[in-house]
Amino acid sequence: MDGSFNILLTSCYFQPEDSGGLLGNIVSQLPVRPHMTLMAGDQVYLDLPLFEDLPDTDPALSQFLGNKYQKNFLSDALGTAGLESALSRAPTVCLPDDHEFWNNYPFPQAQLPGTWTQERRDLWASVGQAMYEDYQQGGAPGTAPSFWRFDVQPLAILMLDTRCSRKRDFKAADGLMRQDAASAVLQWEADLIAAKGTATPLVGILAGGQALFVEKPSDTASQLQDAEYGNYDQFSTVVEGALSRLADAGVPVVFVTGDVHWGRIAQAMHIPTGRTSLYEVICSPSRLIDTPGADQKAILANKIRGIFGKRETWPRHSDPPDPPARFGNLHEFTPSKCYGHKGDQVALVQFSRAGRGAEMRVTYYSVHNDAEVKRPVTCGPYPLLPL
Secondary structure, eight states, X not given: OOSEEEEEXXXXXXXXXXXXXXXXXXXXTOSSOOSEXXXXXXXXXXXOSTTOOOOSSTTHHHHHHHHHHHHHHSHHHHTSSSSHHHHTTSOEEEOOOGGGTSTTTTSOOTTOGGGSSHHHHHHHHXXXXXXXXIXXXXXXXXXXXXXXXXXXXXXXXXXXXXXXXXXXXXXXXXXXXXXXXXXXXXXXXXXXXXXXXXXXXXXXXXXXXXXXXXXXXXXXXXXXXXXXXXXXXXXXIIIIHHHHHHHHTTOOEEEXXXXXXXXXXXXXXXXXXXXXXXEEEEOOOXXXXXXXXXXXXXXXXXXXXXHHSOOOSOTTSOOOOOOOSOBSTTSOEEEEEEEEEXXXXXXXXXXXXXXXXXXXXXXXXXXXXXXXXXXXXXXXXXXXXXX
16 A cells, blocks of 8 residues: 555435536545545435335336436436446445345335335345346346455455345344355454464455444334344354454454445444454435435424524434444444534545554545535544554
């Protein structure tokens, strides 16, 4: 790594909300050119609008959903707003999340008629997988990887597909990801620990389509709304186990993701060692989905608020919450929020050498027309120093 290694992080793009192609304008004007772009899920919303009457045969369904992909991924050719400007900025890794299929995939959803029967779910799942493989991976059917691993010394980077193979059985040994992805996590962990005592120790970078530091919903809520990583036994066994052992060994790790419709940087102290060894960087959304009813209510409340005071810049967006008090198999991590970013956003995550390790800076860019609102905010440096 010469100078800094720069990752452009983005997720959750709802094309109908991107008036005038503002996302592409912001990304094209970044003062630092990224070495890679990580799109951390929900690059499309195949399940919106709600209660949409989807075709129940193929190829009609492929053509219908393919139109949504074309608007997002072939935007320059179509002369519309879309992702093409961001895709052409740097080599890109696309991680899938639920809206590459439907909300809370693979669980049926009351607001989505296309999920009400097993036959229709199977059809939608197969079409969604084919579209993901074609547009986001550029490969033949059945060739999409379940993980991406590459090193930019001193960074050991592992990115996981935790959605395409997800099951409805929380206790299944492969309920969250394919076994080859789980094996990649263990190999990544082994490589990080093996490098610890050498002249070139490594820092771990892990990425997925959902957040680490969030409350675990009940099994009932997770099926009706959103299942989180913590609902799956495989996550506890494989990912939390690896993070715990790496913290024990003094290896710092950064988890990078999107999904939750707010941005946040959090750090977690590992109680047994007394070291801050685990960080989480979230950037979401790039363009927020339209929520009928709730959006109109929020906008009206903001207008009323403006009569008596200052209006909010982002009335439809959520404030970044504090992380849960504990994380990990044995609750051995104590996360805390370092910074929260509200509104449509992209982030530049920069890693540079620092002694025998690295340090991280994160710069958030609001996707907004107002010069004051879109003024970048840089956080850090955060030390990533192996013991």
